[in-house]
Amino acid sequence: MQVAFTFLVFPCLLASYIGQAAYLTKFPEHVDQTFYKSIPSAIYWPIFVVATISAVIASQATISATFSIIKQAQALGCFPRVKIVHTSSKIFGQIYIPEINWILMVLCVVITAGFQKTTQIGNAYGLAVIAVMLVTTVLMILIMLLVWTSNIILIVTFASTFLLVELVYLSSVLFKVDQGGWAPLVIAAIFLIVMYVWHYGTVKRYEFEMQSKVSMGWILGLGPSLGLVRVPGIGFIYTELAHGVPPIFSHFVTHLPALHSVVLFVCIKYLPVNRVPTEERFLIRRIGPKEFFLYRCVVRYGYKDLHKKDENFEQNLVKNLVEYVHTQSSPEPASESTDADYNKVASYSHNIHSQSDPACSTFSASYRGDNDDEVDVQLTETFTSESILSERSTKVPQIKQVLCASHDDEGSEDESEFLARANEDGIVHIMGDVLLRCKSESNLLKRIAVNHIYAFLRRICRENSATLNIPHESLFSIGQVYLV
Incomplete structure (x- = not known):
């Protein structure tokens, strides 16, 4: 179950985080045409500073989340060995991975420079987010059915409520695949191949040594x-x-x-x-x-x-x-x-x-x-x-x-x-x-x-x-x- 969750969710999450980081890079230009123009001149600069700090915090949160799922994937044998630096002696999940940090930077620069328009980056980000939500809901249903053995009525209610909303959103973003939505699909496919091949090879090696x-x-x-x-x-x-x-x-x-x-x-x-x-x-x-x-x-x-x-x-x-x-x-x-x-x-x-x-x-x-x-x-x-x-x-x-x-x-x-x-x-x-x-x-x-x-x-x-x-x-x- 853990390996299946990693294979399904991790590529979507990573594509989502990359899309969000790239989107935040172009976000000030977008809101300058709408949000910033509606701000009175007396409080313009305080609001500008707060909004900029919020964008920085949001981008750092996505980077930290990427580090966390990379570490979990590596612990499950689903990702190649990378350097993991624990920055806290009290918080287990507070880590830094230099290689992944550089990869995120390069991908964000490539996406931002390649799309040129905020609309395309928004489409890519939206598709990645709804894919993560959909996969998480499906796995949650499996946990309720196989692990928690919940009541079937509760499971059907949960599935019908969340899947109905998420499938509606998915149907709308699928029409925008050719308008930038293809980016998270390509990124997710690349990382899925890397993870699957690495896991397959290491399992075969371990089985050979055991036999x-x-x-x-x-x-x-x-x-x-x-x-x-x-x-x-x-x-x-x-x-x-x-x-x-x-x-x-x-x-x-x-x-x-x-x-x-x-x-x-x-x-x-x-x-x-x-x-x-x-x-x-x-x-x-x-x-x-x-x-x-x-x-x-x-x-x-x-x-x-x-x-x-x-x-x-x-x-x-x-x-x-x-x-x-x-x-x-x-x-x-x-x-x-x-x-x-x-x-x-x-x-x-x-x-x-x-x-x-x-x-x-x-x-x-x-x-x-x-x-x-x-x-x-x-x-x-x-x-x-x-x-x-x-x-x-x-x-x-x-x-x-x-x-x-x-x-x-x-x-x-x-x-x-x-x-x-x-x-x-x-x-x-x-x-x-x-x-x-x-x-x-x-x-x-x-x-x-x-x-x-x-x-x-x-x-x-x-x-x-x-x-x-x-x-x-x-x-x-x-x-x-x-x-x-």
């Missing part, structure tokens, strides 16, 4: 060294999954010769609260036996707890990890059954990052899922040389037999001391650089939406590493292509 996540049985079969040489240091692997091991990990261990001595899967979630207390920010669990040094952490932030301002994020996370090993010793169960704390934060989220299409080749591997059903996972690795891919792909069936270094001194030192030593060796942030592509048998419309429109939106939106404020000098990106 191809690595089971605990596969991890346990690798042994303490995880089938690789364990090098000093801590590796933060960022993932959207609050449960299960993401496919980026299998991709990593299959093609790279070494892995950090301590691996921590980091899942960042933003909650609809002002601030999350520091002592409640990190939820940590162990994955597999103790000697694996494999952990998972869900990091929770409120809307005022900006991650980019958390300068001590790395050390606070390591500190909480050390505290965790002192108090907890039970590993994450192999069945990955639900946990109360993790259930609260395992919400749907979209944080992805893309670059241009590289040369790529495909390999397939079979993993046994959590329900003991064998799942074929198709991944695509980024390489410019087929020989390198061929050489490394042979590691898939032989990964358990790889001879690799182990922690010889793990038995002689405490786990917390080992974590402290790994922290001194350095921290590396590992993030997937995912490219979404359609399968060869996909239809033309899907290929255009995913391979071109969605890819373009991914390139121009904010990078996930910038959103999470990951330092570039310690960022390690792993290229992957998901075929959907």
